[in-house]
Amino acid sequence: MGGTDQMDNNISCYRIGIRSKKWYWPIFTYLIDAAIQNAWILYRKSGRKITQLEFRRNLSQTYLTRYQVPARAPGRVPKAAGSNFRVCNDIRYDGLHHYVIPVPEGKRRRCGGDNCGSRGRTMCCKCNIGFCVDCFRNFHTQ
Ligand SMILES: [Zn+2]
Ligand SMILES: [Zn+2]
Incomplete structure (x- = not known):
C-alpha cells in the first residue's frame, strides 16, 4: 500500500x-x-x-x-490591479471566449504585449488586460 x-x-x-x-x-x-x-x-x-x-x-x-465578479465601483479599485494582473497559462491559451472589447469608460490601457508600450482603448474581456491589435493575437498563441 x-x-x-x-x-x-x-x-x-x-x-x-x-x-x-x-x-x-x-x-x-x-x-x-x-x-x-x-x-x-x-x-x-x-x-x-x-x-x-x-x-x-x-x-x-x-x-x-x-468566476471573478466585476468590480462595482471601478474608481475604488487600485489602478495597478488591471495592468499588473497576469493570467495563468491555462486560461491564456484555452482559446475560449477571448474577445476584443473597448476599455470601459473610453479609457486607455497600457498594452500587455511583450516589449509593447502602446496605450490603447482595446482589451481582452477574459484576461482583463489591455492589448493593441498586434499583441492581442500574439499573447493568446503559444
Ligand atoms: Zn484573453
Ligand atoms: Zn501592443
Missing part, C-alpha cells in the same frame, strides 16, 4: 488554511484537499511536470479569473 500515507503527506503540505468552528469543516476541507491532490497526480500522469504548489496556484487562479 503506502498510497494513503503518500496522500496524507501530500495533503499535509498544503492544507486549506481557512478555519471555521463548524464540526464538519475539517472533513469538508480534507475532501477538497484530497480531490485536488488526486487531480494533481492525474495531471502529472498525463506527462506534465508540475509541483503541487504550482498546480494549486494555477487551479486557484483559473477559478478566480473565470
Whole structure:
C-alpha cells in the first residue's frame, strides 16, 4: 500500500488554511484537499511536470479569473490591479471566449504585449488586460 500515507503527506503540505468552528469543516476541507491532490497526480500522469504548489496556484487562479465578479465601483479599485494582473497559462491559451472589447469608460490601457508600450482603448474581456491589435493575437498563441 503506502498510497494513503503518500496522500496524507501530500495533503499535509498544503492544507486549506481557512478555519471555521463548524464540526464538519475539517472533513469538508480534507475532501477538497484530497480531490485536488488526486487531480494533481492525474495531471502529472498525463506527462506534465508540475509541483503541487504550482498546480494549486494555477487551479486557484483559473477559478478566480473565470468566476471573478466585476468590480462595482471601478474608481475604488487600485489602478495597478488591471495592468499588473497576469493570467495563468491555462486560461491564456484555452482559446475560449477571448474577445476584443473597448476599455470601459473610453479609457486607455497600457498594452500587455511583450516589449509593447502602446496605450490603447482595446482589451481582452477574459484576461482583463489591455492589448493593441498586434499583441492581442500574439499573447493568446503559444
Ligand atoms: Zn484573453
Ligand atoms: Zn501592443
